[in-house]
Amino acid sequence: MPARHGEPQPFDAAARPLIDVAGLSKSYGDHVALADVSFAAERGEIIGLIGPNGAGKTTLLETLAGIVPADSGEVRWHGRPVPASRRREALFYVPDGIRPYHDQYVAHVLSFFGGVHGRPPDAIAEVVASTGLGPVLAKRVGALSKGYCRRLLLALGLLAPHELVLMDEPFDGFDLRQTREVVHLLREEAAKGRSLLLAIHQLTDAERVCDRFVLLAGGRVCGRGTLDALRARTGLPKGSLEEIFLALT
Amino acid sequence: MRSPEINRGLAAPFARLLAKELRGIVGGRALWIMLLLACPLIGYSFVQAVALYAESSVAGQQSPTLAGSLSPLDGVLVPTLGSLYVAVTLLFPFVAIRALSHEKETGALILLAQLPFRSLTLILAKTMAVLAAWVLVSLPAVSALAVWMMLGGHLYPPETLNLLLGHALYGLLVGTIALFSASICESAATAAIVTLAFTIGSWVLDFTIAGHPGVLASVARLSLTQALRTFEQGLFSAGVALGMAAVICGFTALACVWARPGVPTRIRLARSAACVLATTIAFAATLPIGLSLDLTEDQRNSFPPADQRLLATLSAPLNISVHLAPEDPRYADLRRNVLAKLERAMPRVNVQLAGARPGEGGDRYGEVEYTYDGRSDVSRSTSHREILPLLYGLAKVQPAGAVPGADYPGYPLVATADVALFWFLGGLPLLIVIAWLWSRRPPAIRFAFAPMEAKHEAG
Numbered sequence: 001m002p003a004r005h006g007e008p009q010p011f012d013a014a015a016r017p018l019i020d021v022a023g024l025s026k027s028y029g030d031h032v033a034l035a036d037v038s039f040a041a042e043r044g045e046i047i048g049l050i051g052p053n054g055a056g057k058t059t060l061l062e063t064l065a066g067i068v069p070a071d072s073g074e075v076r077w078h079g080r081p082v083p084a085s086r087r088r089e090a091l092f093y094v095p096d097g098i099r100p101y102h103d104q105y106v107a108h109v110l111s112f113f114g115g116v117h118g119r120p121p122d123a124i125a126e127v128v129a130s131t132g133l134g135p136v137l138a139k140r141v142g143a144l145s146k147g148y149c150r151r152l153l154l155a156l157g158l159l160a161p162h163e164l165v166l167m168d169e170p171f172d173g174f175d176l177r178q179t180r181e182v183v184h185l186l187r188e189e190a191a192k193g194r195s196l197l198l199a200i201h202q203l204t205d206a207e208r209v210c211d212r213f214v215l216l217a218g219g220r221v222c223g224r225g226t227l228d229a230l231r232a233r234t235g236l237p238k239g240s241l242e243e244i245f246l247a248l249t
Numbered sequence: 250m251r252s253p254e255i256n257r258g259l260a261a262p263f264a265r266l267l268a269k270e271l272r273g274i275v276g277g278r279a280l281w282i283m284l285l286l287a288c289p290l291i292g293y294s295f296v297q298a299v300a301l302y303a304e305s306s307v308a309g310q311q312s313p314t315l316a317g318s319l320s321p322l323d324g325v326l327v328p329t330l331g332s333l334y335v336a337v338t339l340l341f342p343f344v345a346i347r348a349l350s351h352e353k354e355t356g357a358l359i360l361l362a363q364l365p366f367r368s369l370t371l372i373l374a375k376t377m378a379v380l381a382a383w384v385l386v387s388l389p390a391v392s393a394l395a396v397w398m399m400l401g402g403h404l405y406p407p408e409t410l411n412l413l414l415g416h417a418l419y420g421l422l423v424g425t426i427a428l429f430s431a432s433i434c435e436s437a438a439t440a441a442i443v444t445l446a447f448t449i450g451s452w453v454l455d456f457t458i459a460g461h462p463g464v465l466a467s468v469a470r471l472s473l474t475q476a477l478r479t480f481e482q483g484l485f486s487a488g489v490a491l492g493m494a495a496v497i498c499g500f501t502a503l504a505c506v507w508a509r510p511g512v513p514t515r516i517r518l519a520r521s522a523a524c525v526l527a528t529t530i531a532f533a534a535t536l537p538i539g540l541s542l543d544l545t546e547d548q549r550n551s552f553p554p555a556d557q558r559l560l561a562t563l564s565a566p567l568n569i570s571v572h573l574a575p576e577d578p579r580y581a582d583l584r585r586n587v588l589a590k591l592e593r594a595m596p597r598v599n600v601q602l603a604g605a606r607p608g609e610g611g612d613r614y615g616e617v618e619y620t621y622d623g624r625s626d627v628s629r630s631t632s633h634r635e636i637l638p639l640l641y642g643l644a645k646v647q648p649a650g651a652v653p654g655a656d657y658p659g660y661p662l663v664a665t666a667d668v669a670l671f672w673f674l675g676g677l678p679l680l681i682v683i684a685w686l687w688s689r690r691p692p693a694i695r696f697a698f699a700p701m702e703a704k705h706e707a708g
Contacts, residue, residue: 116262
């Protein structure tokens with residue numbers, strides 16, 4: 001029922017996108033890292049942020065997470081603007097290429113992050129099991145292989161209770177079988193209602209896991225939508241994501 | 250768990266954060282290496298101090314007058330803890346910097362900054378971990394005091410605790426400077442340079458401009474070493490302690506401003522300016538605080554009790570004009586024996602350096618003019634035995650009679666601490682290595698992960 005004139009309109013959070021990014025821009029001196037980036041994500045959706053190295057994927061994730069200040073643009077959460085200082089209350093960002101607390105034991109790191117997020121030991125155990133970290137719990141982070149370190153970061157993302165988790169290159173360091181396991185795991189998370197924004201440069205991996213895509217090149221959005229929508233737009237009815245990306249850039 | 254509203258708040262358990270910080274400090278090698286280096290450094294200083302004290306004590310045992318000048322505070326405590334001061338100045342920054350720069354370098358700070366903790370909470374936990382590290386680092390010095398007591402040495406608890414408090418404040422000050430440096434620098438190496446610029450810069454201030462009059466004297470008072478000196482003299486000065494606390498809070502606040510990623514530089518600069526201004530005001534407010542306690546057993550910073558009580562009743566301002574160069578040894582004597590004590594005993598004392606130099610001002614060089622209640626007198630003495638009667642004459646009061654009481658007996662001790670070298674070079678380092686190995690033991694796994702993992706693999 002439409003609201004009568006003069007009455008405050010009720011705020012319907014469920015009717016709005018989970019996150020709505022509008023006109024986000026970021027420059028480092030003369031270099032434009034992000035130019036007027038806009039997209040939205042719904043609850044339970046996996047969005048793939050696709051682009052080659054240097055396309056601005058990491059900058060976009062860091063800007064969304066409030067780790068890097070944006071020059072302009074707005075991020076809305078359920079339709080309401082969220083300042084950078086409060087983004088961490090809404091979403092959690094798992095960076096790429098970090099090896100956090102490398103002189104501490106994996107069990108300690110998981111226990112700390114799980115405990116801070118108020119996760120009971122059972123929930124932490126579930127994440128440990130799902131990410132396959134069991135064999136290395138008594139190892140130091142610095143002694144982990146690249147694959148296990150990536151699993152640890154994945155586990156830290158899964159331990160976060162946030163509705164939206166941003167992950168930078170979540171498949172980097174995994175072999176084919178492990179990638180399939182992680183894809184399965186991420187799909188399970190999405191099925192539980194959690195949204196994921198994944199920056200991926202391996203297009204075959206992206207095609208396998210993502211519901212929708214935001215294609216980035218040179219800091220600009222050159223395409224967004226489902227694979228079918230992008231195929232229709234590029235006129236490539238059986239085109240792969242790689243072919244679509246090449247056609248759009 | 251997943252509310253559409255962002256009202257999760259910032260109330261995560263602080264104990265977990267503190268435990269993580271403590272694990273981080275203990276997990277690094279810097280702390281253990283510093284502890285191992287501190288053992289011979291502090292041990293050698295202690296053994297040398299005891300040897301020199303024993304030499305002086307030989308004469309002191311034959312003469313009660315000489316014995317009265319033998320205080321363990323000057324003879325053993327200050328030299329032994331002096332080596333802790335050197336270790337804290339040169340090595341502790343590397344331990345404290347690690348608390349923050351390690352997370353910056355490994356990228357863990359990005360994860361930490363997203364957890365529901367305020368910046369102040371994050372830095373507070375790190376500061377507490379740094380303080381805990383200082384406590385560990387001070388253990389060799391504390392063990393030296395225990396050895397001293399086992400040798401039959403005397404410790405007067407108030408002056409000992411006061412000295413330890415001074416060193417703790419100094420350690421915390423160096424630690425917070427290190428945290429601030431780590432917050433503004435991208436690498437630990439750069440942060441170490443910035444921190445050492447503060448600590449070694451204090452030495453430069455001490456060596457070059459301490460004792461100079463005017464603005465230079467004010468600048469010299471900013472030296473971190475000067476703050477510790479008050480505690481080494483056996484004084485607890487509320488002004489000095491609060492001043493150090495203000496600076497510690499200032500550096501902690503600055504570290505908060507710079508540690509959290511994602512804040513635009515102009516906002517950081519504006520907040521930093523506010524922090525510096527607030528710290529400067531707080532520090533300036535502590536300067537006039539004259540409240541101080543003489544915690545030495547021999548009350549070296551005070552006149553005899555009867556004189557202290559009488560001087561406290563002289564409420565008119567006492568103006569003292571000193572015709573001596575600040576670097577003149579007589580001025581140092583006068584300040585230590587008379588002026589500093591008068592400033593503590595009387596409510597209103599104004600000391601002015603007339604700015605004279607040897608050879609200038611004719612015959613007046615060396616004179617000290619005392620003016621009280623419109624009357625003045627001149628003396629060249631640097632002893633309170635001559636100055637106090639002069640002051641009582643100006644104030645027209647009867648000199649205070651001597652109050653019978655126990656004089657400071659002095660604590661001569663002829664002993665050798667050479668055996669203690671086995672402790673400082675063998676036993677204590679061995680215990681440190683054992684503690685280091687214990688700290689590296691694998692954790693007790695509390696998650697029931699194995700069955701679930703089996704289920705996952707089966708699935």
